[in-house]
Amino acid sequence: MPRTTWPAILRPSTGARALVPGVRALAVDLVVLAALFTGAVLLGFLIHGRHAVAHEAVGVLALAAGLAATILLAAVAALTGSARTGRIAGAVALYAGVALLVRAAGLEDPLNTWVLAGSIGVLGALGLLVLAVRGPVTGHAGRRAAVAVGALTVVVVAGVAATAVALPGQPPPAWLVATLDVVAWSGAGAAGIIALGSGTRSRRALIRRTGIAFATLSAAHAVRIIAGRPPGSDRGAIDAALELTAVGMLLVAAVAFFVAVLRGLRTQTPTPAPVAASDVGRAADDRDADTPSLFGTVTLGPVTDGIRVLSPALVAGQTAEGHDREGGPPRRFSRTSPHRRGRPDRGRPPGRRSRD
Incomplete structure:
Protein backbone atom coordinates (compact mmCIF):
# COMPACT_ATOMS: atom_id res chain seq x y z
CA MET A 1 0.00 0.00 0.00
CA ALA A 256 -21.03 44.00 -17.52
CA PHE A 257 -22.61 41.43 -19.82
CA PHE A 258 -23.23 44.02 -22.55
CA VAL A 259 -19.60 45.17 -22.40
CA ALA A 260 -18.37 41.57 -22.45
CA VAL A 261 -20.31 40.74 -25.60
CA LEU A 262 -19.29 43.91 -27.41
CA ARG A 263 -15.64 43.47 -26.48
CA GLY A 264 -15.76 39.86 -27.59
CA LEU A 265 -17.19 40.84 -30.95
CA ARG A 266 -14.54 43.51 -31.40
CA THR A 267 -11.46 41.60 -30.22
CA GLN A 268 -12.13 38.08 -31.45
CA THR A 269 -9.26 36.43 -33.28
CA PRO A 270 -9.66 35.88 -37.04
CA THR A 271 -10.83 32.37 -37.95
CA PRO A 272 -11.31 30.64 -41.31
CA ALA A 273 -15.06 30.43 -40.79
CA PRO A 274 -17.09 33.41 -39.53
CA VAL A 275 -18.22 33.22 -35.92
CA ALA A 276 -21.85 34.07 -35.34
CA ALA A 277 -22.84 36.73 -32.82
CA SER A 278 -25.02 34.21 -31.00
CA ASP A 279 -21.96 32.05 -30.27
CA VAL A 280 -20.18 35.08 -28.83
CA GLY A 281 -23.07 35.86 -26.49
CA ARG A 282 -23.48 32.27 -25.39
CA ALA A 283 -19.79 31.98 -24.69
CA ALA A 284 -19.88 35.23 -22.73
CA ASP A 285 -22.76 33.97 -20.63
CA ASP A 286 -21.16 30.59 -20.11
CA ARG A 287 -17.95 31.26 -18.17
CA ASP A 288 -16.11 33.93 -16.26
CA ALA A 289 -12.36 34.24 -16.51
CA ASP A 290 -10.09 32.98 -13.78
CA THR A 291 -9.41 36.57 -12.67
CA PRO A 292 -12.60 38.40 -11.60
CA SER A 293 -13.23 42.07 -12.28
CA LEU A 294 -16.09 44.53 -12.02
CA PHE A 295 -17.01 44.14 -15.68
CA GLY A 296 -17.49 40.41 -15.82
CA THR A 297 -13.86 39.56 -16.60
CA VAL A 298 -14.17 40.55 -20.23
CA THR A 299 -10.44 40.52 -20.98
CA LEU A 300 -9.38 36.92 -20.53
CA GLY A 301 -12.15 34.48 -20.42
CA PRO A 302 -15.81 34.68 -21.25
CA VAL A 303 -15.68 35.34 -25.00
CA THR A 304 -12.40 34.34 -26.62
CA ASP A 305 -11.95 31.07 -24.73
CA GLY A 306 -15.52 30.09 -25.49
CA ILE A 307 -15.12 30.75 -29.21
CA ARG A 308 -11.99 28.69 -29.35
CA VAL A 309 -13.80 25.50 -28.29
CA LEU A 310 -16.79 25.83 -30.61
CA SER A 311 -17.38 22.97 -33.00
CA PRO A 312 -17.47 23.56 -36.78
CA ALA A 313 -21.22 22.98 -36.83
CA LEU A 314 -21.79 25.77 -34.31
CA VAL A 315 -19.36 28.10 -36.09
CA ALA A 316 -21.33 27.61 -39.29
CA GLY A 317 -24.51 28.58 -37.43
CA GLN A 318 -25.99 25.07 -37.36
CA THR A 319 -27.25 23.07 -34.42
CA ALA A 320 -25.04 20.15 -33.50
CA GLU A 321 -26.38 16.97 -32.03
CA GLY A 322 -26.21 16.86 -28.26
CA HIS A 323 -25.97 20.65 -27.91
CA ASP A 324 -28.56 20.85 -25.14
CA ARG A 325 -26.60 23.22 -22.90
CA GLU A 326 -26.66 26.83 -23.95
CA GLY A 327 -23.28 28.49 -23.90
CA GLY A 328 -21.27 25.26 -23.76
CA PRO A 329 -19.73 22.90 -26.27
CA PRO A 330 -21.80 20.00 -27.58
CA ARG A 331 -21.53 16.62 -25.99
CA ARG A 332 -18.94 14.47 -27.63
CA PHE A 333 -19.84 10.82 -27.83
CA SER A 334 -16.92 8.45 -28.08
CA ARG A 335 -16.98 5.96 -30.90
CA THR A 336 -15.30 3.32 -28.82
CA SER A 337 -16.56 1.74 -25.64
CA PRO A 338 -14.84 -0.61 -23.18
CA HIS A 339 -17.92 -2.86 -23.37
CA ARG A 340 -17.98 -3.12 -27.15
CA ARG A 341 -17.71 -6.63 -28.49
CA GLY A 342 -14.70 -7.17 -30.68
CA ARG A 343 -14.63 -8.99 -33.96
CA PRO A 344 -13.58 -12.64 -33.56
CA ASP A 345 -11.13 -12.50 -36.46
CA ARG A 346 -9.49 -9.19 -35.41
CA GLY A 347 -5.77 -9.54 -34.83
CA ARG A 348 -5.32 -12.71 -36.93
CA PRO A 349 -2.83 -12.77 -39.76
CA PRO A 350 -4.21 -12.46 -43.29
CA GLY A 351 -5.16 -15.68 -44.96
CA ARG A 352 -7.96 -18.17 -44.91
CA ARG A 353 -10.24 -17.75 -41.91
CA SER A 354 -11.03 -20.75 -39.76
CA ARG A 355 -14.52 -22.14 -39.76
CA ASP A 356 -14.33 -23.19 -36.09
Whole structure:
Protein backbone atom coordinates (compact mmCIF):
# COMPACT_ATOMS: atom_id res chain seq x y z
CA MET A 1 0.00 0.00 0.00
CA PRO A 2 1.58 3.31 -1.02
CA ARG A 3 2.34 5.78 1.74
CA THR A 4 0.57 9.15 1.65
CA THR A 5 2.63 12.13 2.65
CA TRP A 6 1.25 15.06 4.57
CA PRO A 7 1.67 17.60 1.71
CA ALA A 8 -0.42 15.33 -0.53
CA ILE A 9 -3.15 15.20 2.12
CA LEU A 10 -3.16 18.95 2.64
CA ARG A 11 -3.16 19.68 -1.11
CA PRO A 12 -6.67 20.73 -2.27
CA SER A 13 -8.54 18.39 -4.58
CA THR A 14 -9.39 19.11 -8.20
CA GLY A 15 -13.02 19.93 -7.35
CA ALA A 16 -11.95 22.39 -4.65
CA ARG A 17 -9.52 24.11 -7.03
CA ALA A 18 -12.28 24.41 -9.62
CA LEU A 19 -14.48 26.31 -7.13
CA VAL A 20 -11.82 28.89 -6.29
CA PRO A 21 -12.41 31.20 -9.33
CA GLY A 22 -16.17 31.17 -8.73
CA VAL A 23 -15.73 32.02 -5.06
CA ARG A 24 -13.36 34.87 -5.91
CA ALA A 25 -15.82 36.26 -8.46
CA LEU A 26 -18.60 36.04 -5.86
CA ALA A 27 -16.43 37.93 -3.38
CA VAL A 28 -15.90 40.72 -5.92
CA ASP A 29 -19.66 40.92 -6.53
CA LEU A 30 -20.33 41.17 -2.80
CA VAL A 31 -17.83 44.02 -2.57
CA VAL A 32 -19.68 45.78 -5.39
CA LEU A 33 -22.98 45.15 -3.57
CA ALA A 34 -21.57 46.67 -0.38
CA ALA A 35 -20.40 49.74 -2.31
CA LEU A 36 -23.84 50.16 -3.87
CA PHE A 37 -25.51 49.83 -0.47
CA THR A 38 -23.18 52.47 0.98
CA GLY A 39 -24.06 54.84 -1.84
CA ALA A 40 -27.79 54.20 -1.36
CA VAL A 41 -27.53 54.87 2.39
CA LEU A 42 -25.63 58.10 1.75
CA LEU A 43 -28.30 59.15 -0.74
CA GLY A 44 -30.96 58.44 1.88
CA PHE A 45 -29.18 60.63 4.43
CA LEU A 46 -28.81 63.34 1.79
CA ILE A 47 -32.53 63.57 1.08
CA HIS A 48 -33.67 62.95 4.67
CA GLY A 49 -36.03 65.68 5.84
CA ARG A 50 -36.44 67.14 2.37
CA HIS A 51 -39.76 67.64 0.63
CA ALA A 52 -41.76 64.73 -0.78
CA VAL A 53 -40.45 65.22 -4.32
CA ALA A 54 -36.96 64.19 -3.19
CA HIS A 55 -38.29 60.92 -1.76
CA GLU A 56 -40.21 60.20 -4.96
CA ALA A 57 -37.01 60.84 -6.89
CA VAL A 58 -35.52 57.68 -5.33
CA GLY A 59 -38.37 55.65 -6.80
CA VAL A 60 -37.88 57.30 -10.17
CA LEU A 61 -34.14 56.56 -9.99
CA ALA A 62 -34.81 52.89 -9.24
CA LEU A 63 -37.28 52.73 -12.14
CA ALA A 64 -34.75 54.31 -14.51
CA ALA A 65 -32.05 51.83 -13.46
CA GLY A 66 -34.42 48.89 -13.88
CA LEU A 67 -35.52 50.02 -17.35
CA ALA A 68 -31.90 50.60 -18.39
CA ALA A 69 -30.99 47.08 -17.28
CA THR A 70 -33.97 45.70 -19.21
CA ILE A 71 -32.96 47.53 -22.41
CA LEU A 72 -29.35 46.36 -22.22
CA LEU A 73 -30.29 42.73 -21.57
CA ALA A 74 -32.92 42.78 -24.32
CA ALA A 75 -30.36 44.23 -26.74
CA VAL A 76 -27.86 41.47 -25.93
CA ALA A 77 -30.58 38.81 -26.24
CA ALA A 78 -31.61 40.16 -29.65
CA LEU A 79 -27.98 40.38 -30.80
CA THR A 80 -26.89 36.95 -29.64
CA GLY A 81 -30.12 34.95 -29.70
CA SER A 82 -29.51 33.73 -26.14
CA ALA A 83 -32.72 32.32 -24.67
CA ARG A 84 -31.38 32.54 -21.13
CA THR A 85 -30.54 36.24 -21.47
CA GLY A 86 -33.96 36.92 -22.99
CA ARG A 87 -35.73 35.34 -20.04
CA ILE A 88 -33.66 37.28 -17.53
CA ALA A 89 -34.49 40.45 -19.49
CA GLY A 90 -38.18 39.52 -19.29
CA ALA A 91 -37.94 38.97 -15.54
CA VAL A 92 -36.32 42.37 -15.00
CA ALA A 93 -38.88 43.97 -17.33
CA LEU A 94 -41.82 42.58 -15.34
CA TYR A 95 -40.35 43.73 -12.05
CA ALA A 96 -39.43 47.20 -13.32
CA GLY A 97 -42.51 47.70 -15.50
CA VAL A 98 -44.99 46.75 -12.79
CA ALA A 99 -43.65 47.00 -9.23
CA LEU A 100 -41.17 49.84 -9.75
CA LEU A 101 -43.51 51.75 -12.08
CA VAL A 102 -46.36 51.61 -9.56
CA ARG A 103 -44.06 52.88 -6.82
CA ALA A 104 -42.48 55.63 -8.93
CA ALA A 105 -45.92 56.86 -10.04
CA GLY A 106 -47.07 57.17 -6.42
CA LEU A 107 -50.00 54.77 -6.88
CA GLU A 108 -49.22 52.60 -3.85
CA ASP A 109 -51.24 52.90 -0.70
CA PRO A 110 -51.43 50.38 2.14
CA LEU A 111 -53.22 47.23 0.94
CA ASN A 112 -54.65 48.78 -2.22
CA THR A 113 -55.17 47.23 -5.66
CA TRP A 114 -51.91 48.56 -7.12
CA VAL A 115 -49.94 46.73 -4.46
CA LEU A 116 -51.69 43.53 -5.59
CA ALA A 117 -50.65 44.27 -9.20
CA GLY A 118 -47.04 44.74 -8.10
CA SER A 119 -47.02 41.39 -6.29
CA ILE A 120 -48.39 39.63 -9.39
CA GLY A 121 -45.68 41.25 -11.51
CA VAL A 122 -43.02 40.01 -9.12
CA LEU A 123 -44.42 36.47 -9.26
CA GLY A 124 -44.24 36.54 -13.06
CA ALA A 125 -40.66 37.78 -12.90
CA LEU A 126 -39.77 34.90 -10.58
CA GLY A 127 -41.29 32.43 -13.02
CA LEU A 128 -39.10 33.70 -15.86
CA LEU A 129 -36.04 33.74 -13.61
CA VAL A 130 -36.57 30.12 -12.61
CA LEU A 131 -37.00 29.16 -16.27
CA ALA A 132 -33.76 30.96 -17.10
CA VAL A 133 -31.81 29.18 -14.37
CA ARG A 134 -33.32 25.71 -14.04
CA GLY A 135 -35.78 25.30 -16.91
CA PRO A 136 -35.28 23.99 -20.45
CA VAL A 137 -33.06 26.50 -22.21
CA THR A 138 -33.48 25.47 -25.84
CA GLY A 139 -36.29 23.91 -27.80
CA HIS A 140 -40.01 24.54 -28.13
CA ALA A 141 -40.80 23.50 -24.53
CA GLY A 142 -38.71 26.27 -22.97
CA ARG A 143 -39.96 28.86 -25.43
CA ARG A 144 -43.60 27.98 -24.84
CA ALA A 145 -43.17 28.00 -21.07
CA ALA A 146 -41.52 31.44 -21.09
CA VAL A 147 -44.18 32.90 -23.41
CA ALA A 148 -46.96 31.39 -21.27
CA VAL A 149 -45.56 32.82 -18.03
CA GLY A 150 -45.00 36.27 -19.52
CA ALA A 151 -48.37 36.46 -21.29
CA LEU A 152 -50.31 35.21 -18.26
CA THR A 153 -48.60 37.75 -16.01
CA VAL A 154 -49.35 40.63 -18.40
CA VAL A 155 -53.00 39.62 -18.74
CA VAL A 156 -53.55 39.31 -14.98
CA VAL A 157 -51.78 42.59 -14.23
CA ALA A 158 -53.81 44.35 -16.93
CA GLY A 159 -57.03 42.99 -15.41
CA VAL A 160 -56.06 44.13 -11.91
CA ALA A 161 -55.06 47.59 -13.22
CA ALA A 162 -58.38 47.90 -15.06
CA THR A 163 -60.20 47.02 -11.84
CA ALA A 164 -58.21 49.64 -9.92
CA VAL A 165 -59.10 52.32 -12.48
CA ALA A 166 -62.77 51.33 -12.74
CA LEU A 167 -63.33 50.88 -8.99
CA PRO A 168 -60.91 53.25 -7.24
CA GLY A 169 -62.72 53.23 -3.91
CA GLN A 170 -63.02 49.48 -3.47
CA PRO A 171 -59.74 47.89 -2.30
CA PRO A 172 -59.26 44.13 -2.60
CA PRO A 173 -59.43 41.88 0.49
CA ALA A 174 -56.58 42.69 2.85
CA TRP A 175 -55.73 39.01 3.41
CA LEU A 176 -55.29 38.50 -0.35
CA VAL A 177 -52.90 41.45 -0.72
CA ALA A 178 -50.87 40.46 2.35
CA THR A 179 -50.67 36.79 1.32
CA LEU A 180 -49.50 37.53 -2.22
CA ASP A 181 -47.00 40.04 -0.86
CA VAL A 182 -45.42 37.45 1.45
CA VAL A 183 -45.46 34.74 -1.23
CA ALA A 184 -43.92 37.02 -3.86
CA TRP A 185 -41.00 38.26 -1.79
CA SER A 186 -40.35 34.91 -0.13
CA GLY A 187 -40.21 33.42 -3.62
CA ALA A 188 -37.84 36.19 -4.66
CA GLY A 189 -35.46 35.15 -1.89
CA ALA A 190 -35.66 31.47 -2.84
CA ALA A 191 -35.19 32.15 -6.57
CA GLY A 192 -32.32 34.51 -5.83
CA ILE A 193 -30.51 31.93 -3.73
CA ILE A 194 -31.00 29.27 -6.43
CA ALA A 195 -29.67 31.61 -9.11
CA LEU A 196 -26.77 32.64 -6.89
CA GLY A 197 -25.74 29.04 -6.25
CA SER A 198 -26.15 28.02 -9.87
CA GLY A 199 -24.23 31.02 -11.18
CA THR A 200 -21.40 30.55 -8.69
CA ARG A 201 -21.05 26.85 -9.41
CA SER A 202 -21.16 27.25 -13.21
CA ARG A 203 -19.26 30.59 -13.15
CA ARG A 204 -21.99 32.45 -15.06
CA ALA A 205 -21.68 36.07 -14.02
CA LEU A 206 -25.07 37.22 -15.29
CA ILE A 207 -27.01 34.55 -13.37
CA ARG A 208 -24.91 35.02 -10.23
CA ARG A 209 -25.43 38.79 -10.13
CA THR A 210 -29.13 38.48 -10.91
CA GLY A 211 -29.45 36.05 -8.02
CA ILE A 212 -27.68 38.49 -5.70
CA ALA A 213 -30.07 41.26 -6.79
CA PHE A 214 -33.26 39.26 -6.19
CA ALA A 215 -31.99 37.97 -2.84
CA THR A 216 -31.33 41.59 -1.84
CA LEU A 217 -34.86 42.57 -2.93
CA SER A 218 -36.25 39.83 -0.72
CA ALA A 219 -34.16 41.11 2.20
CA ALA A 220 -35.48 44.64 1.65
CA HIS A 221 -39.11 43.55 1.91
CA ALA A 222 -38.32 41.13 4.73
CA VAL A 223 -37.27 44.17 6.80
CA ARG A 224 -40.68 45.74 6.16
CA ILE A 225 -42.61 42.53 6.89
CA ILE A 226 -40.73 41.90 10.14
CA ALA A 227 -41.36 45.51 11.21
CA GLY A 228 -45.10 44.88 10.81
CA ARG A 229 -45.70 47.49 8.11
CA PRO A 230 -48.44 46.56 5.60
CA PRO A 231 -47.72 46.22 1.87
CA GLY A 232 -47.70 49.59 0.13
CA SER A 233 -46.74 51.59 3.22
CA ASP A 234 -43.98 54.19 3.24
CA ARG A 235 -40.47 52.82 2.93
CA GLY A 236 -38.05 52.81 5.80
CA ALA A 237 -34.45 53.94 5.39
CA ILE A 238 -32.91 50.45 5.36
CA ASP A 239 -35.40 48.70 3.10
CA ALA A 240 -35.40 51.63 0.63
CA ALA A 241 -31.60 51.53 0.49
CA LEU A 242 -31.62 47.73 0.02
CA GLU A 243 -34.11 47.95 -2.83
CA LEU A 244 -32.13 50.67 -4.59
CA THR A 245 -28.99 48.55 -4.10
CA ALA A 246 -30.67 45.53 -5.69
CA VAL A 247 -31.77 47.50 -8.74
CA GLY A 248 -28.26 48.91 -9.02
CA MET A 249 -26.88 45.37 -8.98
CA LEU A 250 -29.19 44.44 -11.84
CA LEU A 251 -27.83 47.39 -13.80
CA VAL A 252 -24.24 46.36 -13.03
CA ALA A 253 -24.97 42.83 -14.28
CA ALA A 254 -26.54 44.13 -17.50
CA VAL A 255 -23.73 46.60 -18.22
CA ALA A 256 -21.03 44.00 -17.52
CA PHE A 257 -22.61 41.43 -19.82
CA PHE A 258 -23.23 44.02 -22.55
CA VAL A 259 -19.60 45.17 -22.40
CA ALA A 260 -18.37 41.57 -22.45
CA VAL A 261 -20.31 40.74 -25.60
CA LEU A 262 -19.29 43.91 -27.41
CA ARG A 263 -15.64 43.47 -26.48
CA GLY A 264 -15.76 39.86 -27.59
CA LEU A 265 -17.19 40.84 -30.95
CA ARG A 266 -14.54 43.51 -31.40
CA THR A 267 -11.46 41.60 -30.22
CA GLN A 268 -12.13 38.08 -31.45
CA THR A 269 -9.26 36.43 -33.28
CA PRO A 270 -9.66 35.88 -37.04
CA THR A 271 -10.83 32.37 -37.95
CA PRO A 272 -11.31 30.64 -41.31
CA ALA A 273 -15.06 30.43 -40.79
CA PRO A 274 -17.09 33.41 -39.53
CA VAL A 275 -18.22 33.22 -35.92
CA ALA A 276 -21.85 34.07 -35.34
CA ALA A 277 -22.84 36.73 -32.82
CA SER A 278 -25.02 34.21 -31.00
CA ASP A 279 -21.96 32.05 -30.27
CA VAL A 280 -20.18 35.08 -28.83
CA GLY A 281 -23.07 35.86 -26.49
CA ARG A 282 -23.48 32.27 -25.39
CA ALA A 283 -19.79 31.98 -24.69
CA ALA A 284 -19.88 35.23 -22.73
CA ASP A 285 -22.76 33.97 -20.63
CA ASP A 286 -21.16 30.59 -20.11
CA ARG A 287 -17.95 31.26 -18.17
CA ASP A 288 -16.11 33.93 -16.26
CA ALA A 289 -12.36 34.24 -16.51
CA ASP A 290 -10.09 32.98 -13.78
CA THR A 291 -9.41 36.57 -12.67
CA PRO A 292 -12.60 38.40 -11.60
CA SER A 293 -13.23 42.07 -12.28
CA LEU A 294 -16.09 44.53 -12.02
CA PHE A 295 -17.01 44.14 -15.68
CA GLY A 296 -17.49 40.41 -15.82
CA THR A 297 -13.86 39.56 -16.60
CA VAL A 298 -14.17 40.55 -20.23
CA THR A 299 -10.44 40.52 -20.98
CA LEU A 300 -9.38 36.92 -20.53
CA GLY A 301 -12.15 34.48 -20.42
CA PRO A 302 -15.81 34.68 -21.25
CA VAL A 303 -15.68 35.34 -25.00
CA THR A 304 -12.40 34.34 -26.62
CA ASP A 305 -11.95 31.07 -24.73
CA GLY A 306 -15.52 30.09 -25.49
CA ILE A 307 -15.12 30.75 -29.21
CA ARG A 308 -11.99 28.69 -29.35
CA VAL A 309 -13.80 25.50 -28.29
CA LEU A 310 -16.79 25.83 -30.61
CA SER A 311 -17.38 22.97 -33.00
CA PRO A 312 -17.47 23.56 -36.78
CA ALA A 313 -21.22 22.98 -36.83
CA LEU A 314 -21.79 25.77 -34.31
CA VAL A 315 -19.36 28.10 -36.09
CA ALA A 316 -21.33 27.61 -39.29
CA GLY A 317 -24.51 28.58 -37.43
CA GLN A 318 -25.99 25.07 -37.36
CA THR A 319 -27.25 23.07 -34.42
CA ALA A 320 -25.04 20.15 -33.50
CA GLU A 321 -26.38 16.97 -32.03
CA GLY A 322 -26.21 16.86 -28.26
CA HIS A 323 -25.97 20.65 -27.91
CA ASP A 324 -28.56 20.85 -25.14
CA ARG A 325 -26.60 23.22 -22.90
CA GLU A 326 -26.66 26.83 -23.95
CA GLY A 327 -23.28 28.49 -23.90
CA GLY A 328 -21.27 25.26 -23.76
CA PRO A 329 -19.73 22.90 -26.27
CA PRO A 330 -21.80 20.00 -27.58
CA ARG A 331 -21.53 16.62 -25.99
CA ARG A 332 -18.94 14.47 -27.63
CA PHE A 333 -19.84 10.82 -27.83
CA SER A 334 -16.92 8.45 -28.08
CA ARG A 335 -16.98 5.96 -30.90
CA THR A 336 -15.30 3.32 -28.82
CA SER A 337 -16.56 1.74 -25.64
CA PRO A 338 -14.84 -0.61 -23.18
CA HIS A 339 -17.92 -2.86 -23.37
CA ARG A 340 -17.98 -3.12 -27.15
CA ARG A 341 -17.71 -6.63 -28.49
CA GLY A 342 -14.70 -7.17 -30.68
CA ARG A 343 -14.63 -8.99 -33.96
CA PRO A 344 -13.58 -12.64 -33.56
CA ASP A 345 -11.13 -12.50 -36.46
CA ARG A 346 -9.49 -9.19 -35.41
CA GLY A 347 -5.77 -9.54 -34.83
CA ARG A 348 -5.32 -12.71 -36.93
CA PRO A 349 -2.83 -12.77 -39.76
CA PRO A 350 -4.21 -12.46 -43.29
CA GLY A 351 -5.16 -15.68 -44.96
CA ARG A 352 -7.96 -18.17 -44.91
CA ARG A 353 -10.24 -17.75 -41.91
CA SER A 354 -11.03 -20.75 -39.76
CA ARG A 355 -14.52 -22.14 -39.76
CA ASP A 356 -14.33 -23.19 -36.09
